[in-house]
Amino acid sequence: MSEHHAAPTGITRWLFTTNHKDIGTLYLWFSFIMLLVGGSMAMVIRSELMYPGMQVVDPNFFNMMTTMHGLIMVFGAIMPAMVGLANWLIPMMIGAPDMALPRMNNWSFWILPAAAILLVAPMFIGGDFMSGQGPAFGWTFYEPLSGQYGNLAFFVFAVHLLGFSSIMGSINIIATILNMRAPGMTLMKMPMFVWTWLITAFLLIAVMPVLAGVVTMMLTDKYFGTSFFDAAGGGDPVMFQHIFWFFGHPEVYIMILPAFGVVSMIIPTFARKKLFGYASMVYATAAIAFLSFIVWAHHMFTVGMPVAGELYFMYATVMIAVPTAVKVFNWTATMWKGALTFEIPMLWAIAFVFMFTIGGFTGLMLGLTPVDFQYHDTYFVVAHFHYVLVTGSLFAIIAAFYYWVPKWTGNMYPPLLSKIHFWASLISVNVLFFPQHFIGLAGMPRRIPDYAVQFADWNYWSSIGGFVFGLSQILFLVIVIKTIKGGEKATDQVWESAEGLEWTIASPAPYHTFATPPEVK
Amino acid sequence: MSASKITKKLGRLFLTALLLGPAMAFAEYSTLNMTESVSNVGQQMYDLHMLVLWICVVAGVLVFGVIIWSIIFHRKSKGAKPAHFHENTTIEVVWTSIPLIILVAIAVPATKTLLEYEDTTNSDITIKATGWQWKWEYDYIDDKVGDSKGIHFFSSLSKVSNDARQLGANEELPEHYLLDVDKRIIVPVGKKVRILTTAADVIHSWWVPELAIKRDAIPGFINESWFQAEEVGVYRGQCAELCGKDHGFMPIVVEVKSVEDYKQWASTAKGAASKAAAAAAAASGKTYTKAELMAKGKDVYAANCAACHQAAGTGGGPFPALKGSAVATTGSIADHIAIIADGKGIMPPFGSQLSALDIAAVTTYERNAWGNNTGDVVQPSQVK
Numbered sequence: 001m002s003e004h005h006a007a008p009t010g011i012t013r014w015l016f017t018t019n020h021k022d023i024g025t026l027y028l029w030f031s032f033i034m035l036l037v038g039g040s041m042a043m044v045i046r047s048e049l050m051y052p053g054m055q056v057v058d059p060n061f062f063n064m065m066t067t068m069h070g071l072i073m074v075f076g077a078i079m080p081a082m083v084g085l086a087n088w089l090i091p092m093m094i095g096a097p098d099m100a101l102p103r104m105n106n107w108s109f110w111i112l113p114a115a116a117i118l119l120v121a122p123m124f125i126g127g128d129f130m131s132g133q134g135p136a137f138g139w140t141f142y143e144p145l146s147g148q149y150g151n152l153a154f155f156v157f158a159v160h161l162l163g164f165s166s167i168m169g170s171i172n173i174i175a176t177i178l179n180m181r182a183p184g185m186t187l188m189k190m191p192m193f194v195w196t197w198l199i200t201a202f203l204l205i206a207v208m209p210v211l212a213g214v215v216t217m218m219l220t221d222k223y224f225g226t227s228f229f230d231a232a233g234g235g236d237p238v239m240f241q242h243i244f245w246f247f248g249h250p251e252v253y254i255m256i257l258p259a260f261g262v263v264s265m266i267i268p269t270f271a272r273k274k275l276f277g278y279a280s281m282v283y284a285t286a287a288i289a290f291l292s293f294i295v296w297a298h299h300m301f302t303v304g305m306p307v308a309g310e311l312y313f314m315y316a317t318v319m320i321a322v323p324t325a326v327k328v329f330n331w332t333a334t335m336w337k338g339a340l341t342f343e344i345p346m347l348w349a350i351a352f353v354f355m356f357t358i359g360g361f362t363g364l365m366l367g368l369t370p371v372d373f374q375y376h377d378t379y380f381v382v383a384h385f386h387y388v389l390v391t392g393s394l395f396a397i398i399a400a401f402y403y404w405v406p407k408w409t410g411n412m413y414p415p416l417l418s419k420i421h422f423w424a425s426l427i428s429v430n431v432l433f434f435p436q437h438f439i440g441l442a443g444m445p446r447r448i449p450d451y452a453v454q455f456a457d458w459n460y461w462s463s464i465g466g467f468v469f470g471l472s473q474i475l476f477l478v479i480v481i482k483t484i485k486g487g488e489k490a491t492d493q494v495w496e497s498a499e500g501l502e503w504t505i506a507s508p509a510p511y512h513t514f515a516t517p518p519e520v521k
Numbered sequence: 522m523s524a525s526k527i528t529k530k531l532g533r534l535f536l537t538a539l540l541l542g543p544a545m546a547f548a549e550y551s552t553l554n555m556t557e558s559v560s561n562v563g564q565q566m567y568d569l570h571m572l573v574l575w576i577c578v579v580a581g582v583l584v585f586g587v588i589i590w591s592i593i594f595h596r597k598s599k600g601a602k603p604a605h606f607h608e609n610t611t612i613e614v615v616w617t618s619i620p621l622i623i624l625v626a627i628a629v630p631a632t633k634t635l636l637e638y639e640d641t642t643n644s645d646i647t648i649k650a651t652g653w654q655w656k657w658e659y660d661y662i663d664d665k666v667g668d669s670k671g672i673h674f675f676s677s678l679s680k681v682s683n684d685a686r687q688l689g690a691n692e693e694l695p696e697h698y699l700l701d702v703d704k705r706i707i708v709p710v711g712k713k714v715r716i717l718t719t720a721a722d723v724i725h726s727w728w729v730p731e732l733a734i735k736r737d738a739i740p741g742f743i744n745e746s747w748f749q750a751e752e753v754g755v756y757r758g759q760c761a762e763l764c765g766k767d768h769g770f771m772p773i774v775v776e777v778k779s780v781e782d783y784k785q786w787a788s789t790a791k792g793a794a795s796k797a798a799a800a801a802a803a804a805s806g807k808t809y810t811k812a813e814l815m816a817k818g819k820d821v822y823a824a825n826c827a828a829c830h831q832a833a834g835t836g837g838g839p840f841p842a843l844k845g846s847a848v849a850t851t852g853s854i855a856d857h858i859a860i861i862a863d864g865k866g867i868m869p870p871f872g873s874q875l876s877a878l879d880i881a882a883v884t885t886y887e888r889n890a891w892g893n894n895t896g897d898v899v900q901p902s903q904v905k
Contacts, residue, residue, distance in 0.1 A: 052698060054688045060766045060839070133839050138763045144740060145723040145765055148867040150839055231741020237724060238739060272597070274607035302726060302761075303737045304744035307639040311632060318624050325620045326613070332587050333612075337604035339597040350592070354585060361577035368627065370634040371570045373735045374555055377726065377761040441555040443730040445761045448769030450686055452700045452757075454552060 015110070018102035019511065020087045021408075026109050027084025028401075032480070034076030034116065035394075039470050041069040046432075046466035052453050062449035063136035064123065070139025074255070075162050076116055078389065081397045082258040083108075083169045086197050088408065090173060092502040092509065093191045095182025095518045100175035108168040115161035122151040138447060140248070143218060143229035143240040152222050156215040163208040170201035170208075177201075182501065184520035188282070191500055192275065195282050196261030199289045203250045203257075206293070211247040214240065238303050245296035253292040256356075256388060257285060259396030260327060263349045266403050267331055269498045270346035271338030277330040284323035284330075291320050301372045310369045317367035324360050328353065343495070344418045348399030351426050352392060359387030362437070377447075380440025386433045398425075398476070405483055406490030410508030413483045421479055424472040431465030556730040559752045559777075563733025565634045573627060580623075641745045644715035646708060652718070652725025652738035652760065654869045655767035655828070659706050662717070666709050667784035672791060675874060676704045677824070678770045686770060700757040705774045707790075708750065709783035715747045722869045723765060729758030729775055737762055750777040765867075767828055805877040805901040811885065814898060818886025821879045825871060826887075834891040839867060844891040854897060857884055858904055877901040 008016065017023060044065045048056045057065070087105070091098055099105045123134035135155050137146040146152065177198045181190070190198075217228040218240075227233020229240045260281075268275045275281065298317040301310060331353050340346070362384040366372050375381060406412050435458035440446075444455045451459065490507040501520075505513050558564050595601045647663035656677040661669040678686075679701040685692040686699065695701070708714045718727045718738035728735040729748070736746035750756070759772040778786060809817075823832065829840040834849075836842035843849045848857055861880055862872035871880070884899040 052694055053692075054686055054690065058688050058837070059769065060837075063763070063766065063768070136766070136839075142724060142763070145763065148723065148765070150866070231739075237741070271595075272603040273605075276607050277613055278607070280613050302735050303739065304742070304746075307636065310635060310639070314631065314635070315628060318628065321624060322617060322620050326617055328584060329616045332584060332591075334607075335588060335591040336595065337601075337606075338591065338595050339601040339603040340591060340595055341597045342592075350588070353588065357581065357584065361581060364577065365570070365573050368569065368573060368631045370566050370631055370638055371573070373638070374566055374570070374730065374733060376735060377728075438553045442552050443556050443758070445728070445759060445769075447763045448759075450699060450769050453694055453698050457552060 016106065018098070018106050020091050020099045020102070020105065021509065021511065023099075023105050023109050024084045024086075024088030025408075027080045027087060027112075030109070030112055030116075031077050031081035031084060031397075032477070034072050034080070035473065036477070037120075038069050038072035038077055039473060041065045041072070042466060043470050045069065046463040048449055049451070049459050050463035051460070052451055052456050054450050057449070059449045060136055063138070063447065064134045066447055067135045067138055067141075068120070068123065071119060071135070072116075073389070074139065074251070075119075075159075076112075078255045078393050078397070079166065080112060082197075082200070082255070082393075083166075085193075085258065085262070085397070085400050085404075086169075086173055089404065089502065090176055090194055090197060091180070092407075092505065092513060093194050093500055094177065094180060094185055095501045095514045095520065096176060096180035097512060097514050099172050100180055101172045104168050105172055108165045108172065111161050111165040111168075115158045115165065118154050118158035118161065122154045125151065140244060141215075141218075142244075143221070143237050146218060147222055147229065153219065156219045159215045160212055163212040166204050166208050170204040173197055173201040174205075182514070182517040182520050188279065189520060191261075192264035192278070192281060193258065193261035196257045196264075196285055199285050200254050200257045203254050203289055203292065207247040207250045207254075210243060211251075214243040214247065217243075238300070241300045241303060242297065245299045246293075248299065249296040250289075250292040252385075252388070253288060255393045257289065259352070259356075259393045260285065262396040262400045262403075263331065263352050265500070266345050266349040266399055267334050267353075269403075269495050270341050270343060270349075271335050272340075272497045273334055273338040275330070276333035276336075277326075280326055281330055284326045287323040288320060291316065291323070295320065298367055298369075298372070301369050302376050314367060314369040318364060320367075321360070321364050328357050328360070343402075344413060344415075344422060345399045345403035347419075347422045348395050348402060351422075352395045352399060355387055355391030355395070355430075359384055359392055362387065375440065377445055378440035379436040379444045379446055382446045383433050383436035383440060386436070390433070391429055401480070403495075404502070405480075406494045407502055407505075407507050407509055409484050410490055411483050411485075411487035412490050413479055414487060417475065417479050417482070421472055421475050424475070425469060428465045428468035428472060432462055432469050433465070435459075435462050435465075558733040559731050559750050559754065559756070560733055560748050561751065562634065562637050563731070563748070565630075565637070566733050569627075569630055569634055572630070576623060576627065641715050641747045643713060644747055645712040647715045647717060648706065648708075649717040649719065649743075650706075650727050650738060650773075652720035652722075652727070652764065652771075653874070654722050654765050655760075655771040657725075657727070657771060657773060658721075658874075661787075663715075664787070666712055666780060667787040668791060669787035672787065672794060674704050674794075676702045676706065676774070678772060679703055683770070697757065699770065700759065700772045700774070702772055702774045705755070705776045707776050707778055707783060707786050709780045710750055710753050710777050712780070713747055713749045715745060718744045718746065722864075724762050725760050725764045725771070726762035727758075727773060728761040729756050729773055731756045732758070732775060735761055750775075753777050753779055801876045801878065805904075808900055808902075809878075809881075811889075811898045814882045814885040815889060817878070818882035818884070819890070821875065821883040822886050822890075825875065826883065829868070834887070834893075843887050844893065849887045850893050850895055854884065854888075854899055854903065857888070858899070862904070877904040880904045 014026060044057060048062055125133060133151055135149060137149055177194055220226040221228050221230060227235040229235045229237050264275055264281060295313060295317045297313045366375050366384060402413055439455045439458045444451050492507050493503050494507060501518055555567055555570050557567050645665045649660040649662055651658040656675055658675050661672040664670050681695040682699050682701050685694055718736045720738040720740040722740060725738040726735060727738055732748040732750060734746055734748045736744050754777055756775045757772060760768055830836050830843050834842060834844035848860060858880060862870060864870035878901045881899045881901040881904050888895040888897045
């Protein structure tokens with residue numbers, strides 16, 4: 001290789017890098033920082049909700065915390081983490097030297113910090129921090145409430161930038177997967193993680209423009225006198241919700257499909273058995289992706305839709321239970337009659353299967369329109385989506401870290417600390433979110449800073465669980481740094497029965513891999 | 522509040538948390554499961570909830586049972602050798618079909634309940650509930666049971682709850698904390714009550730769990746929904762759609778009375794309302810002293826303005842200060858009144874909520890309190 005391929009050092013290495021591994025690392029660190037920022041906001045929320053009565057923050061600040069927590073976790077933590085995994089892993093899994101569009105790859109990442117700054121900045125504008133004027137209208141930013149917000153333009157442009165980043169990242173992933181697979185790797189031989197990301201990337205390209213459209217309509221409503229969402233001018237506030245959830249429902253699958261992929265890679269390795277029903281797994285993923293486009297209004301059963309619409313959205317929604325159940329059955333059948341060992345990645349993956357399934361069950365319950373009238377906008381919903389997003393997506397991301405970090409750094413994770421991290425997280429996350437099912441059913445609405453005293457007991461325990469879960473992720477930070485700095489050296493194969501091209505290269509993975517494509521039989 | 526103060530507060534909170542443990546909950550509420558309903562269709566919703574819950578529990582026990590079985594018996598450390606199967610069309614067809622069949626079985630009762638829930642015809646009473654930031658306004662617009670047509674009032678969080686919920690109030694929390702209002706909505710038992718929901722500013726949602734009714738209140742649109750309470754009693758709920766700062770503080774209290782008591786209430790309330798309207802009309806023509814207006818204005822301010830602009834007029838966050846502000850000092854009185862009556866930006870219009878006397882009094886108060894000392898006195902006649 002000639003010298004212009006030598007990696008620059010220092011900050012310029014990271015600023016100008018077009019290397020998929022460097023960019024993957026950047027995405028993952030960005031996501032981790034956002035996880036800690038969004039997590040500390042969750043700590044403020046749980047502190048205020050620990051006891052009835054207002055003790056810590058005023059209601060407007062509380063709303064700002066719930067809003068920013070949601071936005072940061074969705075757009076800052078989970079989505080970039082998935083893209084980071086895609087960057088690191090897809091080229092190595094399909095035997096490609098890099099992503100198809102390396103310069104655009106650099107740009108997709110470096111837009112993100114700018115978007116994050118735009119999103120967070122209003123919290124510090126106008127008055128001191130505690131009376132800041134950040135978004136306080138919920139992460140779903142329903143009109144007309146969001147239209148009352150003074151710094152709306154910051155929010156709109158932040159979302160535009162996030163959309164650019166996601167769309168460019170998706171184009172890159174699709175181009176890479178469709179064009180750069182090693183000879184012999186047909187589509188139906190691709191690792192599940194690659195399959196799930198291919199489908200996710202199409203979802204992103206389909207819905208991010210819709211999101212960009214809806215925030216632009218908000219922008220012109222607020223500053224240029226249009227009335228898309230204002231009934232007084234002939235608009236319709238409910239139309240906002242239809243457009244938002246046309247983006248929003250595929251969005252939840254954007255956050256969970258790559259997680260399915262991760263778990264489908266990890267479980268066969270530690271069960272020492274091939275993934276059960278590979279083809280049905282691919283078809284189930286595609287089916288879920290398709291269904292995700294035609295069920296959006298189940299998020300808004302209480303807006304007063306015609307009864308025919310309510311029936312349609314109920315039937316379509318509960319249909320998702322079928323392909324989702326197929327996936328859970330496949331993972332179960334993969335473990336059945338395997339030879340299981342329980343290394344840290346496997347622990348997280350098994351925890352994922354259990355708790356994602358609980359989230360799936362509550363999802364089915366929420367899909368039934370007449371009962372949803374009681375569940376809607378309560379803590380039952382909060383419990384549901386935290387089971388799928390925290391013990392689902394986030395657990396899969398952490399599992400992926402433990403599974404592939406030996407390949408990334410050449411070092412094994414510290415075994416004891418990692419075990420503590422897993423068990424502390426598993427127990428605390430259930431103390432945190434399981435009781436939220438109870439308080440939701442008992443009638444506590446979501447997004448309230450204070451509550452009636454009958455909800456006090458479970459809120460107390462939920463807060464305790466929250467604090468421990470938060471602290472456990474500080475331990476995760478320690479583990480990440482320790483693993484990067486050193487530890488037991490990993491072999492190239494790392495896991496006894498791991499399959500895939502990424503395990504054929506050295507640990508740590510060289511800066512450039514598969515300059516000559518491998519042959520896949 | 523400064524950052525160091527927050528740290529201190531948080532520290533104190535954690536300490537007391539560890540020492541005291543959880544507070545006692547009231548026993549009369551279920552704290553584990555969905556609230557049972559006092560309406561028939563609500564009870565069907567509850568039954569459907571229990572049905573699906575049990576189906577999920579059984580499915581969960583089966584699937585988790587298989588996984589746990591594998592974890593215990595198919596582990597390498599016990600000498601398990603991996604099997605080689607990774608496909609089986611028969612079993613895959615079977616386990617795709619079973620969920621499908623269960624779903625159809627659930628969809629049947631769900632459809633029946635939904636159709637009944639959405640049938641708002643043949644109602645006995647119609648009440649319009651309008652959501653405001655952050656209170657509810659009720660209009661009785663049709664009544665085949667008693668003579669309530671025309672009754673109109675606002676319903677806000679009760680004063681005791683409102684005092685106790687102030688940041689750092691450290692007060693003993695009153696009974697029905699946050700679920701109590703100054704004026705309840707009254708309906709008769711065993712009658713179909715149709716609720717029309719709409720809103721004046723942003724989207725709210727009218728929810729009373731025990732009546733199994735939750736319907737969004739959307740500005741510019743009118744939604745309909747209904748309940749029929751089969752038991753006399755007081756049922757409490759709250760706004761279920763994030764509607765801004767005080768979303769958590771706009772409860773709904775429905776009192777279900779016997780038909781006789783309801784009729785009695787309706788006629789009394791109507792008489793009182795017409796008297797109050799006459800008094801308000803008379804008041805708008807009268808001239809008041811500055812002291813009278815200041816005293817009245819202070820109350821109006823506390824009830825309507827202090828939530829955002831603060832008791833000392835200092836504002837905070839997106840809510841501007843009134844103390845020393847141009848609007849409340851050098852600006853014209855007419856502009857000041859216009860902002861109160863018509864709203865501005867995030868501020869809702871108060872013109873239809875407050876009487877001319879109220880607006881005159883609160884304008885006088887804002888122009889003279891907290892050192893604003895303009896000396897202006899605004900009479901009800903100046904408010905149009």
